[in-house]
Amino acid sequence: MPQAIIFDVDGTLVDSVDLHAHAWQDAFGHFGKEVPFDDIRAQIGKGGDQLMPVFFPKEQLSRIGQEMQAYRSKLYKAKYMQQVRPFPKVRELFERIKRDGKQIALASSAETDEFEANLRLIRIGDLVDASTSAGDAERSKPFPDIFEAAIAKLDGITPERAIAVGDTHYDADAASRISLPIVGMLCGGWPEETLRQWGCIEVWRDPEDLLAHYEQSRLHAG
Secondary structure, eight states: OOSEEEEOOBTTTEEOHHHHHHHHHHHHHHTTOOOOHHHHHTTBTBOHHHHHHHHSOHHHHHHHHHHHHHHHHHHIIIIIGGGOEEOTTHHHHHHHHHHTTOEEEEEOOSOHHHHHHHHHHHTOGGGOSEEEOGGGOSSOTTSSHHHHHHHHTSTTOOGGGEEEEESSHHHHHHHHTTTOOEEEEGGGSOOHHHHHHTTOSOEESSHHHHHHTGGGSHHHHO
């Protein structure tokens, strides 16, 4: 039985993937590069350090990368962050996990203020034992740094004694690199087949669906 559950946040607990993609699209346009929305959305789940090099050459990013990331951050908070909504039954799912005596961590690569806004939105701060944001890891997903940082903050937990929950194959890739089992969620927009191909041991629609089937899930039984 797992002793800790480690949750991704954007796309897993809150409906924010499209909003992040729009913010990146706006930022790219501001710096002179028009990129189709779907191309950007397919990269959401990575941090900016891994996303920007998909669309810009290294030498250009060395000149404008930090400025572009700062522009995107400011734009997202001003235009899009207030549109984020929680998926149903997040708090109830966390309460059920805590009744099992398990620790809960949030493994987010978001900037601190974006992460804190999501935390207030889903109202689970009192149920979380540990959390991460962008400053806790040198590299974002698909590298496993953010999961490793979350595990390090939990009491007596190793990857084999935990299960992650995420919505993208970047989450699954990151978890697999440290032998951390992961459960997939469809609410971020990735198809079940893709999530399973990248290593998800089971897949649920959203937090409400996972809660409804909690006793049958690997979160409960391991």
